[in-house]
Amino acid sequence: MRKLIGPFTPDAGLLFARIAGAALLLWVHGLPKLLHWQEELAHIDDPLGMGRGLTLACALFAEIVCPLLVAVGLFTRLATLPVLFLLLVSMLLVHPEWSIAEGQFGWLLLIVFGTIALSGAGRYSIDSTLTPAR
Template identity: 60%
Template sequence: MKNFLIRFNAPQVDIGLLFLRVSGAFMLLHVHGWPKIVHYSHELTVIEDPFGLGAQFSLLAAIFAEVVCPVLIAIGLLTRFACLPVLAVLLVSMFIVHPQWSIAEGQFGWLLMVIFGAIAFCGPGKYALGSAIGRKELS
């Protein structure tokens, strides 16, 4: 009976991880990443530069974390690695750029940290490109 329950629940977990990856990646890409690409020139004038590396570097780093990484996460390729820049940008945003925000004001950022933190801990699951090509190190 115990083996049956383990086998029965495994596909649900993999479907849950797929849903978490795709929905989290879509939200990050749609709300933050895509607008940075479409309005690149404007974003250069308004992006925060918390480390003094220049607006262009900060914007390109944000685009990498909010466009490239979500695509990798959604398809399940280099998933855990791709979560790291996302989490880094979110941590910088929440603790350095907007430290005055309450949990309510920064709830989207906190929820994204929960989503991508869970994916980083759990991995992409079975329904991922890295798993499909049979190379665990790509997940």
């Protein structure tokens, strides 16, 4: 079996997945919620009964703070958990009527962040500098 060298490695793929997934989540969901806080607060669903304010705060944490941590590869596996939870709640409780086609963005984000949760951040991350080499 030939060893992969150069930019074509699983670590480079994880870096790409981390940055692309985080950027999409931030751009499409996190930043619009942050920039339009009051409007979002007026119509956000509250499927877990925590109150709209706390629900929105949790969504902002999962859609802004966590993607930034994932992008740089800091506490990566831990940072994917709120994102995955938010996506599952959104897809299964908030929008259960959506077809696969209607919810494809959410399902694809679940795949990206689920893969990162299972695989870790890879070599090109802050996490890799904080843990001893295997």
